[in-house]
Amino acid sequence: MTTFAPGPVRVSVPATSANLGPGFDALGLALDLRDRLEAEVTGSGLVVEVDGSGSDEVPLDERHLVVQAMRAAFDELGVQPPGLRLSCVNVIPHARGLGSSSAAIVAGVWLARELVAGGRLLLGDEGLLDLAARLEGHPDNVAPALLGGFVIAGQDPDGSFYAVPSEVDPRIGAVVFIPAEPVSTELARGLLPKEVPHADAATNAGRAALLVAALGGRPEQLWRATADRLHQDYRREAMPETLDLVDALRADRVPAIVSGAGPTVLAFTDATDGLMARCPEGWTALQLGIDSRGAVAW
Known part of the structure:
Protein backbone atom coordinates (compact mmCIF):
# COMPACT_ATOMS: atom_id res chain seq x y z
CA MET A 1 0.00 0.00 0.00
CA THR A 2 1.38 3.40 -0.99
CA THR A 3 1.93 5.80 1.89
CA PHE A 4 2.75 9.49 1.97
CA ALA A 5 5.82 11.19 3.40
CA PRO A 6 5.25 12.83 6.78
CA GLY A 7 5.46 16.59 7.05
CA PRO A 8 6.02 19.17 4.29
CA VAL A 9 8.52 18.86 1.46
CA ARG A 10 10.22 21.85 -0.12
CA VAL A 11 11.80 22.58 -3.49
CA SER A 12 13.42 25.56 -5.19
CA VAL A 13 13.50 25.72 -8.99
CA PRO A 14 15.51 28.11 -11.19
CA ALA A 15 14.40 30.42 -13.96
CA THR A 16 15.46 29.29 -17.42
CA SER A 17 16.20 30.84 -20.78
CA ALA A 18 15.52 28.72 -23.86
CA ASN A 19 16.53 28.94 -27.52
CA LEU A 20 19.56 31.12 -26.70
CA GLY A 21 19.44 32.54 -30.21
CA PRO A 22 19.97 29.75 -32.76
CA GLY A 23 19.01 26.79 -30.55
CA PHE A 24 15.27 27.00 -31.13
CA ASP A 25 13.41 24.45 -28.97
CA ALA A 26 16.68 22.65 -28.26
CA LEU A 27 18.97 24.68 -25.97
CA GLY A 28 18.20 25.88 -22.46
CA LEU A 29 20.07 27.46 -19.58
CA ALA A 30 19.24 27.70 -15.86
CA LEU A 31 19.63 31.13 -14.24
CA ASP A 32 20.19 32.05 -10.62
CA LEU A 33 16.65 33.29 -9.95
CA ARG A 34 14.54 30.84 -7.97
CA ASP A 35 10.96 30.13 -6.98
CA ARG A 36 10.52 28.34 -3.65
CA LEU A 37 7.63 26.02 -2.91
CA GLU A 38 6.39 23.86 -0.05
CA ALA A 39 3.73 21.15 -0.09
CA GLU A 40 2.24 18.63 2.30
CA VAL A 41 -0.50 16.03 2.32
CA THR A 42 -3.54 16.90 4.44
CA GLY A 43 -6.71 15.09 5.45
CA SER A 44 -8.89 16.73 2.84
CA GLY A 45 -9.34 19.66 0.48
CA LEU A 46 -6.86 21.89 -1.32
CA VAL A 47 -5.19 25.05 -0.04
CA VAL A 48 -2.98 27.09 -2.39
CA GLU A 49 -1.04 30.12 -1.16
CA VAL A 50 1.00 32.32 -3.52
CA ASP A 51 3.28 35.24 -2.72
CA GLY A 52 5.31 37.27 -5.19
CA SER A 53 5.11 37.24 -8.96
CA GLY A 54 1.67 36.38 -10.28
CA SER A 55 0.10 36.27 -6.83
CA ASP A 56 -2.81 38.45 -7.96
CA GLU A 57 -3.29 36.57 -11.24
CA VAL A 58 -2.92 32.80 -10.82
CA PRO A 59 -5.87 30.61 -9.77
CA LEU A 60 -5.78 29.23 -6.24
CA ASP A 61 -7.54 25.94 -7.00
CA GLU A 62 -7.08 22.83 -9.13
CA ARG A 63 -6.31 25.06 -12.13
CA HIS A 64 -3.04 26.21 -10.58
CA LEU A 65 -0.22 24.91 -12.78
CA VAL A 66 1.80 23.46 -9.89
CA VAL A 67 -1.28 21.60 -8.67
CA GLN A 68 -1.97 20.27 -12.18
CA ALA A 69 1.61 19.01 -12.40
CA MET A 70 1.34 17.42 -8.96
CA ARG A 71 -1.88 15.65 -9.95
CA ALA A 72 -0.23 14.30 -13.10
CA ALA A 73 2.73 12.99 -11.10
CA PHE A 74 0.45 11.41 -8.51
CA ASP A 75 -1.35 9.65 -11.36
CA GLU A 76 1.98 8.33 -12.60
CA LEU A 77 2.69 7.10 -9.09
CA GLY A 78 -0.74 5.45 -8.87
CA VAL A 79 -2.09 7.41 -5.93
CA GLN A 80 -3.87 10.67 -5.13
CA PRO A 81 -3.62 12.22 -1.63
CA PRO A 82 -6.78 12.96 0.37
CA GLY A 83 -5.84 16.64 0.59
CA LEU A 84 -3.05 19.05 -0.25
CA ARG A 85 -1.56 22.29 0.97
CA LEU A 86 0.73 24.19 -1.43
CA SER A 87 2.66 27.35 -0.68
CA CYS A 88 4.57 29.22 -3.43
CA VAL A 89 6.98 32.13 -3.18
CA ASN A 90 7.46 33.25 -6.78
CA VAL A 91 10.42 35.32 -7.94
CA ILE A 92 10.49 34.35 -11.62
CA PRO A 93 8.38 36.89 -13.56
CA HIS A 94 5.42 35.44 -15.42
CA ALA A 95 5.01 35.54 -19.22
CA ARG A 96 8.43 37.11 -19.76
CA GLY A 97 10.35 34.28 -21.41
CA LEU A 98 12.15 33.15 -18.25
CA GLY A 99 10.53 29.76 -17.81
CA SER A 100 7.96 30.46 -15.09
CA SER A 101 5.61 27.76 -16.37
CA SER A 102 8.42 25.22 -16.64
CA ALA A 103 9.52 26.05 -13.09
CA ALA A 104 5.94 25.46 -11.92
CA ILE A 105 5.71 22.13 -13.74
CA VAL A 106 9.09 20.90 -12.49
CA ALA A 107 8.25 21.98 -8.96
CA GLY A 108 4.92 20.18 -9.10
CA VAL A 109 6.22 16.83 -10.33
CA TRP A 110 9.21 17.02 -7.96
CA LEU A 111 7.02 17.80 -4.92
CA ALA A 112 4.55 15.04 -5.72
CA ARG A 113 7.32 12.47 -6.05
CA GLU A 114 8.82 13.51 -2.73
CA LEU A 115 5.44 13.30 -0.99
CA VAL A 116 5.03 9.63 -1.88
CA ALA A 117 7.02 7.12 0.16
CA GLY A 118 9.43 5.41 -2.23
CA GLY A 119 8.53 7.92 -4.94
CA ARG A 120 12.07 8.09 -6.34
CA LEU A 121 12.01 4.35 -6.96
CA LEU A 122 8.60 4.53 -8.62
CA LEU A 123 9.43 7.59 -10.74
CA GLY A 124 13.13 8.04 -11.50
CA ASP A 125 14.80 11.15 -12.83
CA GLU A 126 14.28 10.14 -16.46
CA GLY A 127 10.60 9.56 -15.80
CA LEU A 128 10.37 12.91 -14.03
CA LEU A 129 11.92 14.68 -17.03
CA ASP A 130 9.65 12.83 -19.46
CA LEU A 131 6.53 13.74 -17.49
CA ALA A 132 7.56 17.41 -17.13
CA ALA A 133 8.33 17.66 -20.86
CA ARG A 134 4.99 16.06 -21.77
CA LEU A 135 3.16 18.53 -19.57
CA GLU A 136 5.05 21.51 -21.03
CA GLY A 137 5.00 20.18 -24.59
CA HIS A 138 8.76 20.49 -25.16
CA PRO A 139 11.86 19.92 -23.01
CA ASP A 140 14.06 22.97 -23.61
CA ASN A 141 12.97 24.80 -20.43
CA VAL A 142 12.01 21.95 -18.12
CA ALA A 143 15.34 20.16 -18.66
CA PRO A 144 17.56 22.96 -17.26
CA ALA A 145 14.95 23.74 -14.59
CA LEU A 146 15.25 20.14 -13.40
CA LEU A 147 18.95 19.50 -14.05
CA GLY A 148 20.53 22.97 -13.85
CA GLY A 149 23.21 24.49 -16.06
CA PHE A 150 23.23 24.36 -19.85
CA VAL A 151 21.22 21.52 -21.41
CA ILE A 152 20.71 20.27 -24.95
CA ALA A 153 17.28 18.67 -25.12
CA GLY A 154 14.89 17.20 -27.64
CA GLN A 155 12.50 14.40 -28.54
CA ASP A 156 13.27 11.11 -30.27
CA PRO A 157 11.03 9.66 -33.02
CA ASP A 158 9.46 7.27 -30.51
CA GLY A 159 8.20 10.25 -28.50
CA SER A 160 10.67 9.96 -25.62
CA PHE A 161 12.57 13.04 -24.48
CA TYR A 162 16.29 13.40 -23.88
CA ALA A 163 18.40 15.97 -22.06
CA VAL A 164 22.19 16.18 -22.21
CA PRO A 165 23.97 18.63 -19.88
CA SER A 166 26.94 20.53 -21.30
CA GLU A 167 29.65 22.59 -19.67
CA VAL A 168 29.48 26.35 -19.07
CA ASP A 169 32.67 28.35 -18.70
CA PRO A 170 32.65 29.88 -15.18
CA ARG A 171 33.56 33.28 -16.64
CA ILE A 172 30.17 33.52 -18.35
CA GLY A 173 27.22 35.25 -16.72
CA ALA A 174 24.13 37.01 -17.97
CA VAL A 175 22.22 40.24 -17.74
CA VAL A 176 18.49 40.04 -18.37
CA PHE A 177 16.41 43.04 -19.39
CA ILE A 178 12.78 42.45 -18.39
CA PRO A 179 10.03 44.68 -19.83
CA ALA A 180 7.01 45.67 -17.78
CA GLU A 181 4.46 44.12 -20.13
CA PRO A 182 4.17 40.37 -20.80
CA VAL A 183 3.87 38.56 -24.10
CA SER A 184 2.14 35.18 -24.22
CA THR A 185 4.06 32.21 -25.56
CA GLU A 186 1.07 31.28 -27.69
CA LEU A 187 1.08 34.68 -29.39
CA ALA A 188 4.84 34.57 -29.99
CA ARG A 189 4.71 31.04 -31.42
CA GLY A 190 1.78 31.92 -33.61
CA LEU A 191 3.93 34.40 -35.55
CA LEU A 192 6.40 31.75 -36.67
CA PRO A 193 6.20 30.53 -40.28
CA LYS A 194 5.58 26.87 -41.09
CA GLU A 195 8.61 26.82 -43.40
CA VAL A 196 11.92 28.69 -43.48
CA PRO A 197 14.60 29.01 -46.17
CA HIS A 198 17.09 26.15 -46.24
CA ALA A 199 19.98 28.62 -45.97
CA ASP A 200 18.55 30.02 -42.71
CA ALA A 201 18.17 26.53 -41.24
CA ALA A 202 21.73 25.64 -42.23
CA THR A 203 23.09 28.85 -40.73
CA ASN A 204 21.29 28.22 -37.46
CA ALA A 205 22.57 24.65 -37.27
CA GLY A 206 26.12 25.93 -37.48
CA ARG A 207 25.55 28.70 -34.96
CA ALA A 208 23.88 26.33 -32.47
CA ALA A 209 26.89 23.99 -32.69
CA LEU A 210 29.23 26.95 -32.20
CA LEU A 211 27.19 28.09 -29.19
CA VAL A 212 27.87 24.80 -27.40
CA TRP A 223 28.45 37.11 -30.27
CA ARG A 224 28.82 35.09 -33.46
CA ALA A 225 27.26 31.99 -31.89
CA THR A 226 24.08 33.72 -30.74
CA ALA A 227 22.99 35.01 -34.17
CA ASP A 228 19.56 33.69 -35.15
CA ARG A 229 17.63 33.48 -38.42
CA LEU A 230 14.80 31.11 -37.48
CA HIS A 231 12.50 32.75 -34.95
CA GLN A 232 13.47 36.09 -33.39
CA ASP A 233 12.74 38.51 -36.24
CA TYR A 234 9.45 36.78 -37.01
CA ARG A 235 8.31 37.78 -33.52
CA ARG A 236 9.13 41.47 -33.89
CA GLU A 237 5.46 42.37 -34.40
CA ALA A 238 4.61 41.11 -30.90
CA MET A 239 7.63 42.70 -29.16
CA PRO A 240 9.20 45.49 -31.24
CA GLU A 241 11.02 47.08 -28.28
CA THR A 242 12.58 43.72 -27.43
CA LEU A 243 13.98 43.21 -30.91
CA ASP A 244 15.11 46.84 -31.08
CA LEU A 245 17.14 46.29 -27.91
CA VAL A 246 18.60 43.04 -29.25
CA ASP A 247 19.60 44.84 -32.46
CA ALA A 248 21.15 47.75 -30.57
CA LEU A 249 23.17 45.51 -28.27
CA ARG A 250 24.34 43.26 -31.10
CA ALA A 251 25.39 46.30 -33.12
CA ASP A 252 27.87 46.89 -30.29
CA ARG A 253 28.93 43.22 -30.44
CA VAL A 254 27.09 42.27 -27.26
CA PRO A 255 25.84 38.64 -27.53
CA ALA A 256 22.17 39.45 -26.94
CA ILE A 257 19.17 37.23 -27.65
CA VAL A 258 15.44 37.02 -27.01
CA SER A 259 14.97 34.86 -23.93
CA GLY A 260 12.61 32.02 -24.73
CA ALA A 261 9.49 33.33 -26.43
CA GLY A 262 10.24 36.82 -25.07
CA PRO A 263 9.87 39.60 -24.32
CA THR A 264 12.91 39.51 -21.99
CA VAL A 265 16.32 40.14 -23.57
CA LEU A 266 19.30 38.16 -22.30
CA ALA A 267 22.88 39.30 -22.87
CA PHE A 268 25.80 36.99 -22.16
CA THR A 269 28.73 38.66 -20.52
CA ASP A 270 31.95 38.02 -18.64
CA ALA A 271 31.97 41.63 -17.45
CA THR A 272 29.02 43.98 -16.92
CA ASP A 273 30.77 47.31 -17.34
CA GLY A 274 28.13 49.64 -18.74
CA LEU A 275 25.70 46.87 -19.66
CA MET A 276 23.20 47.45 -16.88
CA ALA A 277 22.98 51.07 -18.02
CA ARG A 278 21.58 49.86 -21.36
CA CYS A 279 18.29 48.96 -19.66
CA PRO A 280 15.37 50.83 -21.30
CA GLU A 281 13.22 53.09 -19.17
CA GLY A 282 10.49 51.17 -17.38
CA TRP A 283 12.29 47.84 -17.74
CA THR A 284 14.17 45.91 -15.03
CA ALA A 285 17.77 44.73 -15.42
CA LEU A 286 19.16 41.83 -13.38
CA GLN A 287 22.70 40.47 -13.33
CA LEU A 288 22.45 36.69 -12.95
CA GLY A 289 24.81 33.79 -12.70
CA ILE A 290 24.35 30.45 -14.43
CA ASP A 291 22.63 28.12 -11.95
CA SER A 292 24.17 24.66 -11.88
CA ARG A 293 21.87 23.05 -9.32
CA GLY A 294 18.47 22.69 -10.96
CA ALA A 295 15.56 21.63 -8.75
CA VAL A 296 16.75 21.06 -5.18
CA ALA A 297 15.30 20.79 -1.68
CA TRP A 298 15.70 23.82 0.53
Whole structure:
Protein backbone atom coordinates (compact mmCIF):
# COMPACT_ATOMS: atom_id res chain seq x y z
CA MET A 1 0.00 0.00 0.00
CA THR A 2 1.38 3.40 -0.99
CA THR A 3 1.93 5.80 1.89
CA PHE A 4 2.75 9.49 1.97
CA ALA A 5 5.82 11.19 3.40
CA PRO A 6 5.25 12.83 6.78
CA GLY A 7 5.46 16.59 7.05
CA PRO A 8 6.02 19.17 4.29
CA VAL A 9 8.52 18.86 1.46
CA ARG A 10 10.22 21.85 -0.12
CA VAL A 11 11.80 22.58 -3.49
CA SER A 12 13.42 25.56 -5.19
CA VAL A 13 13.50 25.72 -8.99
CA PRO A 14 15.51 28.11 -11.19
CA ALA A 15 14.40 30.42 -13.96
CA THR A 16 15.46 29.29 -17.42
CA SER A 17 16.20 30.84 -20.78
CA ALA A 18 15.52 28.72 -23.86
CA ASN A 19 16.53 28.94 -27.52
CA LEU A 20 19.56 31.12 -26.70
CA GLY A 21 19.44 32.54 -30.21
CA PRO A 22 19.97 29.75 -32.76
CA GLY A 23 19.01 26.79 -30.55
CA PHE A 24 15.27 27.00 -31.13
CA ASP A 25 13.41 24.45 -28.97
CA ALA A 26 16.68 22.65 -28.26
CA LEU A 27 18.97 24.68 -25.97
CA GLY A 28 18.20 25.88 -22.46
CA LEU A 29 20.07 27.46 -19.58
CA ALA A 30 19.24 27.70 -15.86
CA LEU A 31 19.63 31.13 -14.24
CA ASP A 32 20.19 32.05 -10.62
CA LEU A 33 16.65 33.29 -9.95
CA ARG A 34 14.54 30.84 -7.97
CA ASP A 35 10.96 30.13 -6.98
CA ARG A 36 10.52 28.34 -3.65
CA LEU A 37 7.63 26.02 -2.91
CA GLU A 38 6.39 23.86 -0.05
CA ALA A 39 3.73 21.15 -0.09
CA GLU A 40 2.24 18.63 2.30
CA VAL A 41 -0.50 16.03 2.32
CA THR A 42 -3.54 16.90 4.44
CA GLY A 43 -6.71 15.09 5.45
CA SER A 44 -8.89 16.73 2.84
CA GLY A 45 -9.34 19.66 0.48
CA LEU A 46 -6.86 21.89 -1.32
CA VAL A 47 -5.19 25.05 -0.04
CA VAL A 48 -2.98 27.09 -2.39
CA GLU A 49 -1.04 30.12 -1.16
CA VAL A 50 1.00 32.32 -3.52
CA ASP A 51 3.28 35.24 -2.72
CA GLY A 52 5.31 37.27 -5.19
CA SER A 53 5.11 37.24 -8.96
CA GLY A 54 1.67 36.38 -10.28
CA SER A 55 0.10 36.27 -6.83
CA ASP A 56 -2.81 38.45 -7.96
CA GLU A 57 -3.29 36.57 -11.24
CA VAL A 58 -2.92 32.80 -10.82
CA PRO A 59 -5.87 30.61 -9.77
CA LEU A 60 -5.78 29.23 -6.24
CA ASP A 61 -7.54 25.94 -7.00
CA GLU A 62 -7.08 22.83 -9.13
CA ARG A 63 -6.31 25.06 -12.13
CA HIS A 64 -3.04 26.21 -10.58
CA LEU A 65 -0.22 24.91 -12.78
CA VAL A 66 1.80 23.46 -9.89
CA VAL A 67 -1.28 21.60 -8.67
CA GLN A 68 -1.97 20.27 -12.18
CA ALA A 69 1.61 19.01 -12.40
CA MET A 70 1.34 17.42 -8.96
CA ARG A 71 -1.88 15.65 -9.95
CA ALA A 72 -0.23 14.30 -13.10
CA ALA A 73 2.73 12.99 -11.10
CA PHE A 74 0.45 11.41 -8.51
CA ASP A 75 -1.35 9.65 -11.36
CA GLU A 76 1.98 8.33 -12.60
CA LEU A 77 2.69 7.10 -9.09
CA GLY A 78 -0.74 5.45 -8.87
CA VAL A 79 -2.09 7.41 -5.93
CA GLN A 80 -3.87 10.67 -5.13
CA PRO A 81 -3.62 12.22 -1.63
CA PRO A 82 -6.78 12.96 0.37
CA GLY A 83 -5.84 16.64 0.59
CA LEU A 84 -3.05 19.05 -0.25
CA ARG A 85 -1.56 22.29 0.97
CA LEU A 86 0.73 24.19 -1.43
CA SER A 87 2.66 27.35 -0.68
CA CYS A 88 4.57 29.22 -3.43
CA VAL A 89 6.98 32.13 -3.18
CA ASN A 90 7.46 33.25 -6.78
CA VAL A 91 10.42 35.32 -7.94
CA ILE A 92 10.49 34.35 -11.62
CA PRO A 93 8.38 36.89 -13.56
CA HIS A 94 5.42 35.44 -15.42
CA ALA A 95 5.01 35.54 -19.22
CA ARG A 96 8.43 37.11 -19.76
CA GLY A 97 10.35 34.28 -21.41
CA LEU A 98 12.15 33.15 -18.25
CA GLY A 99 10.53 29.76 -17.81
CA SER A 100 7.96 30.46 -15.09
CA SER A 101 5.61 27.76 -16.37
CA SER A 102 8.42 25.22 -16.64
CA ALA A 103 9.52 26.05 -13.09
CA ALA A 104 5.94 25.46 -11.92
CA ILE A 105 5.71 22.13 -13.74
CA VAL A 106 9.09 20.90 -12.49
CA ALA A 107 8.25 21.98 -8.96
CA GLY A 108 4.92 20.18 -9.10
CA VAL A 109 6.22 16.83 -10.33
CA TRP A 110 9.21 17.02 -7.96
CA LEU A 111 7.02 17.80 -4.92
CA ALA A 112 4.55 15.04 -5.72
CA ARG A 113 7.32 12.47 -6.05
CA GLU A 114 8.82 13.51 -2.73
CA LEU A 115 5.44 13.30 -0.99
CA VAL A 116 5.03 9.63 -1.88
CA ALA A 117 7.02 7.12 0.16
CA GLY A 118 9.43 5.41 -2.23
CA GLY A 119 8.53 7.92 -4.94
CA ARG A 120 12.07 8.09 -6.34
CA LEU A 121 12.01 4.35 -6.96
CA LEU A 122 8.60 4.53 -8.62
CA LEU A 123 9.43 7.59 -10.74
CA GLY A 124 13.13 8.04 -11.50
CA ASP A 125 14.80 11.15 -12.83
CA GLU A 126 14.28 10.14 -16.46
CA GLY A 127 10.60 9.56 -15.80
CA LEU A 128 10.37 12.91 -14.03
CA LEU A 129 11.92 14.68 -17.03
CA ASP A 130 9.65 12.83 -19.46
CA LEU A 131 6.53 13.74 -17.49
CA ALA A 132 7.56 17.41 -17.13
CA ALA A 133 8.33 17.66 -20.86
CA ARG A 134 4.99 16.06 -21.77
CA LEU A 135 3.16 18.53 -19.57
CA GLU A 136 5.05 21.51 -21.03
CA GLY A 137 5.00 20.18 -24.59
CA HIS A 138 8.76 20.49 -25.16
CA PRO A 139 11.86 19.92 -23.01
CA ASP A 140 14.06 22.97 -23.61
CA ASN A 141 12.97 24.80 -20.43
CA VAL A 142 12.01 21.95 -18.12
CA ALA A 143 15.34 20.16 -18.66
CA PRO A 144 17.56 22.96 -17.26
CA ALA A 145 14.95 23.74 -14.59
CA LEU A 146 15.25 20.14 -13.40
CA LEU A 147 18.95 19.50 -14.05
CA GLY A 148 20.53 22.97 -13.85
CA GLY A 149 23.21 24.49 -16.06
CA PHE A 150 23.23 24.36 -19.85
CA VAL A 151 21.22 21.52 -21.41
CA ILE A 152 20.71 20.27 -24.95
CA ALA A 153 17.28 18.67 -25.12
CA GLY A 154 14.89 17.20 -27.64
CA GLN A 155 12.50 14.40 -28.54
CA ASP A 156 13.27 11.11 -30.27
CA PRO A 157 11.03 9.66 -33.02
CA ASP A 158 9.46 7.27 -30.51
CA GLY A 159 8.20 10.25 -28.50
CA SER A 160 10.67 9.96 -25.62
CA PHE A 161 12.57 13.04 -24.48
CA TYR A 162 16.29 13.40 -23.88
CA ALA A 163 18.40 15.97 -22.06
CA VAL A 164 22.19 16.18 -22.21
CA PRO A 165 23.97 18.63 -19.88
CA SER A 166 26.94 20.53 -21.30
CA GLU A 167 29.65 22.59 -19.67
CA VAL A 168 29.48 26.35 -19.07
CA ASP A 169 32.67 28.35 -18.70
CA PRO A 170 32.65 29.88 -15.18
CA ARG A 171 33.56 33.28 -16.64
CA ILE A 172 30.17 33.52 -18.35
CA GLY A 173 27.22 35.25 -16.72
CA ALA A 174 24.13 37.01 -17.97
CA VAL A 175 22.22 40.24 -17.74
CA VAL A 176 18.49 40.04 -18.37
CA PHE A 177 16.41 43.04 -19.39
CA ILE A 178 12.78 42.45 -18.39
CA PRO A 179 10.03 44.68 -19.83
CA ALA A 180 7.01 45.67 -17.78
CA GLU A 181 4.46 44.12 -20.13
CA PRO A 182 4.17 40.37 -20.80
CA VAL A 183 3.87 38.56 -24.10
CA SER A 184 2.14 35.18 -24.22
CA THR A 185 4.06 32.21 -25.56
CA GLU A 186 1.07 31.28 -27.69
CA LEU A 187 1.08 34.68 -29.39
CA ALA A 188 4.84 34.57 -29.99
CA ARG A 189 4.71 31.04 -31.42
CA GLY A 190 1.78 31.92 -33.61
CA LEU A 191 3.93 34.40 -35.55
CA LEU A 192 6.40 31.75 -36.67
CA PRO A 193 6.20 30.53 -40.28
CA LYS A 194 5.58 26.87 -41.09
CA GLU A 195 8.61 26.82 -43.40
CA VAL A 196 11.92 28.69 -43.48
CA PRO A 197 14.60 29.01 -46.17
CA HIS A 198 17.09 26.15 -46.24
CA ALA A 199 19.98 28.62 -45.97
CA ASP A 200 18.55 30.02 -42.71
CA ALA A 201 18.17 26.53 -41.24
CA ALA A 202 21.73 25.64 -42.23
CA THR A 203 23.09 28.85 -40.73
CA ASN A 204 21.29 28.22 -37.46
CA ALA A 205 22.57 24.65 -37.27
CA GLY A 206 26.12 25.93 -37.48
CA ARG A 207 25.55 28.70 -34.96
CA ALA A 208 23.88 26.33 -32.47
CA ALA A 209 26.89 23.99 -32.69
CA LEU A 210 29.23 26.95 -32.20
CA LEU A 211 27.19 28.09 -29.19
CA VAL A 212 27.87 24.80 -27.40
CA ALA A 213 31.60 25.39 -27.88
CA ALA A 214 31.35 29.08 -26.94
CA LEU A 215 29.54 28.41 -23.68
CA GLY A 216 31.89 25.55 -22.89
CA GLY A 217 35.08 27.58 -23.03
CA ARG A 218 35.22 29.98 -25.95
CA PRO A 219 33.25 33.01 -24.70
CA GLU A 220 34.90 35.23 -27.34
CA GLN A 221 32.69 33.37 -29.85
CA LEU A 222 29.39 34.13 -28.07
CA TRP A 223 28.45 37.11 -30.27
CA ARG A 224 28.82 35.09 -33.46
CA ALA A 225 27.26 31.99 -31.89
CA THR A 226 24.08 33.72 -30.74
CA ALA A 227 22.99 35.01 -34.17
CA ASP A 228 19.56 33.69 -35.15
CA ARG A 229 17.63 33.48 -38.42
CA LEU A 230 14.80 31.11 -37.48
CA HIS A 231 12.50 32.75 -34.95
CA GLN A 232 13.47 36.09 -33.39
CA ASP A 233 12.74 38.51 -36.24
CA TYR A 234 9.45 36.78 -37.01
CA ARG A 235 8.31 37.78 -33.52
CA ARG A 236 9.13 41.47 -33.89
CA GLU A 237 5.46 42.37 -34.40
CA ALA A 238 4.61 41.11 -30.90
CA MET A 239 7.63 42.70 -29.16
CA PRO A 240 9.20 45.49 -31.24
CA GLU A 241 11.02 47.08 -28.28
CA THR A 242 12.58 43.72 -27.43
CA LEU A 243 13.98 43.21 -30.91
CA ASP A 244 15.11 46.84 -31.08
CA LEU A 245 17.14 46.29 -27.91
CA VAL A 246 18.60 43.04 -29.25
CA ASP A 247 19.60 44.84 -32.46
CA ALA A 248 21.15 47.75 -30.57
CA LEU A 249 23.17 45.51 -28.27
CA ARG A 250 24.34 43.26 -31.10
CA ALA A 251 25.39 46.30 -33.12
CA ASP A 252 27.87 46.89 -30.29
CA ARG A 253 28.93 43.22 -30.44
CA VAL A 254 27.09 42.27 -27.26
CA PRO A 255 25.84 38.64 -27.53
CA ALA A 256 22.17 39.45 -26.94
CA ILE A 257 19.17 37.23 -27.65
CA VAL A 258 15.44 37.02 -27.01
CA SER A 259 14.97 34.86 -23.93
CA GLY A 260 12.61 32.02 -24.73
CA ALA A 261 9.49 33.33 -26.43
CA GLY A 262 10.24 36.82 -25.07
CA PRO A 263 9.87 39.60 -24.32
CA THR A 264 12.91 39.51 -21.99
CA VAL A 265 16.32 40.14 -23.57
CA LEU A 266 19.30 38.16 -22.30
CA ALA A 267 22.88 39.30 -22.87
CA PHE A 268 25.80 36.99 -22.16
CA THR A 269 28.73 38.66 -20.52
CA ASP A 270 31.95 38.02 -18.64
CA ALA A 271 31.97 41.63 -17.45
CA THR A 272 29.02 43.98 -16.92
CA ASP A 273 30.77 47.31 -17.34
CA GLY A 274 28.13 49.64 -18.74
CA LEU A 275 25.70 46.87 -19.66
CA MET A 276 23.20 47.45 -16.88
CA ALA A 277 22.98 51.07 -18.02
CA ARG A 278 21.58 49.86 -21.36
CA CYS A 279 18.29 48.96 -19.66
CA PRO A 280 15.37 50.83 -21.30
CA GLU A 281 13.22 53.09 -19.17
CA GLY A 282 10.49 51.17 -17.38
CA TRP A 283 12.29 47.84 -17.74
CA THR A 284 14.17 45.91 -15.03
CA ALA A 285 17.77 44.73 -15.42
CA LEU A 286 19.16 41.83 -13.38
CA GLN A 287 22.70 40.47 -13.33
CA LEU A 288 22.45 36.69 -12.95
CA GLY A 289 24.81 33.79 -12.70
CA ILE A 290 24.35 30.45 -14.43
CA ASP A 291 22.63 28.12 -11.95
CA SER A 292 24.17 24.66 -11.88
CA ARG A 293 21.87 23.05 -9.32
CA GLY A 294 18.47 22.69 -10.96
CA ALA A 295 15.56 21.63 -8.75
CA VAL A 296 16.75 21.06 -5.18
CA ALA A 297 15.30 20.79 -1.68
CA TRP A 298 15.70 23.82 0.53
